[in-house]
Amino acid sequence: MKTIYLAGGCFWGVEGYFDLIDGVVETRVGYANGQSEVTSYALIDATDHAETVAVTYDPEGITLRELLQHYFRIINPFSINRQGNDIGRQYRTGIYYTDESDKAIAQEMMQAVSQKNEGRPLAVELEPLRHFIDAEDYHQDYLKKNPNGYCHIDLSLAKVPIVKGE
Numbered sequence: 747m748k749t750i751y752l753a754g755g756c757f758w759g760v761e762g763y764f765d766l767i768d769g770v771v772e773t774r775v776g777y778a779n780g781q782s783e784v785t786s787y788a789l790i791d792a793t794d795h796a797e798t799v800a801v802t803y804d805p806e807g808i809t810l811r812e813l814l815q816h817y818f819r820i821i822n823p824f825s826i827n828r829q830g831n832d833i834g835r836q837y838r839t840g841i842y843y844t845d846e847s848d849k850a851i852a853q854e855m856m857q858a859v860s861q862k863n864e865g866r867p868l869a870v871e872l873e874p875l876r877h878f879i880d881a882e883d884y885h886q887d888y889l890k891k892n893p894n895g896y897c898h899i900d901l902s903l904a905k906v907p908i909v910k911g912e
Contacts (some may be wrong), residue, residue, distance in 0.1 A: 748776035748805050749770055750813060751778050751875050753796035754821040754831025760799045763820055766904035769808025774800045775881045775888070778842050787885070790836045792859055793897050796857035796871075800878055810839035810848055812843070813907045814855040823859055823868045830898025839872035842878075849874075862869045 755762040757775040764773050777785045780795030790797070806893060820830060827838050839854045852872050861869055880886075888894050 747802050747850055748810070748848075748861050749800055749802045749808060749844065749847060751798050751800050751840075751844075751878060752817050753778060753798040753838060753840035753871070754817060755797070755837045755839070756832045756896070757797040757799050757885065758888040758895060759830075759883065759901070760797075760820070761887070761898035762799065762897060762901055763899050763904050764799060764813075764816070765870075765887075765890075766901060767803075767808065767813070767816060770801055770803045771811075772800075775885050777836075777879045777881060778802060779840065779871070779873060779876050783879075785879055787882055791834070794835055794837050794859065795879070796840050797881075798842065799842070809907040810851050811855065812908055814852060814906070817841070818855065818859055819903055819908075821870075823856075823870050824863070824866060826869045838871065839869060840873065842871075842873055842875040844875050846874075882891070 761773045764770050777795035778798035780793040782793045785793040785795045811864050827835050
C-alpha cells in the first residue's frame with residue numbers, strides 16, 4: 747500500500763470523491779504542511795495548515811498517475827486559496843508526498859495540465875509531507891454521515907472512467 751496526501755479545498759468532498767475510486771483502500775481527512783506540529787479546525791487559520799486527505803491505495807489496483815488524473819478532474823488548479831465556495835489558505839491545493847519517486851510523477855502531471863492550458867502556471871503546491879494531523883472525528887467520513895452535506899465536488903465524476911491522456 748502507498749499513501750499520497752492531496753489538498754483540494756474542503757476535505758469533505760475530496761475524501762468523499764476518493765472513497766468512490768476503485769483501488770483506494772482508505773482515506774483520512776486532516777491538516778498538512780502548516781507551521782506547527784499541532785493544529786485543529788479552530789486553529790487552522792493561525793497554523794497555516796491545508797485541509798488535506800491522506801489517500802491510501804493499492805498500486806496494483808490504481809496508479810498514482812490515475813489518482814492524480816482524478817485529482818485534477820475535481821480541482822481548479824489555477825485558483826489560489828480557493829476551491830468552490832470555500833476561500834482561505836486552508837483551502838489551497840497541494841500534492842504532498844512521502845516517496846521521492848512520487849514527486850516526479852506529480853511534476854509530469856502538473857506540467858501536462860499546464861501545457862493543456864497554454865503554459866499557465868498552476869497554483870498547486872508540490873512538496874514533501876512535513877506533517878499530517880488527523881482532523882477531528884466529526885470530519886472523518888463527513889459526507890457518509892451527512893449525505894446531504896455541503897460538497898463543492900461532483901461526486902458522480904468518480905465513476906466516470908479516466909481517459910488515457912486526460
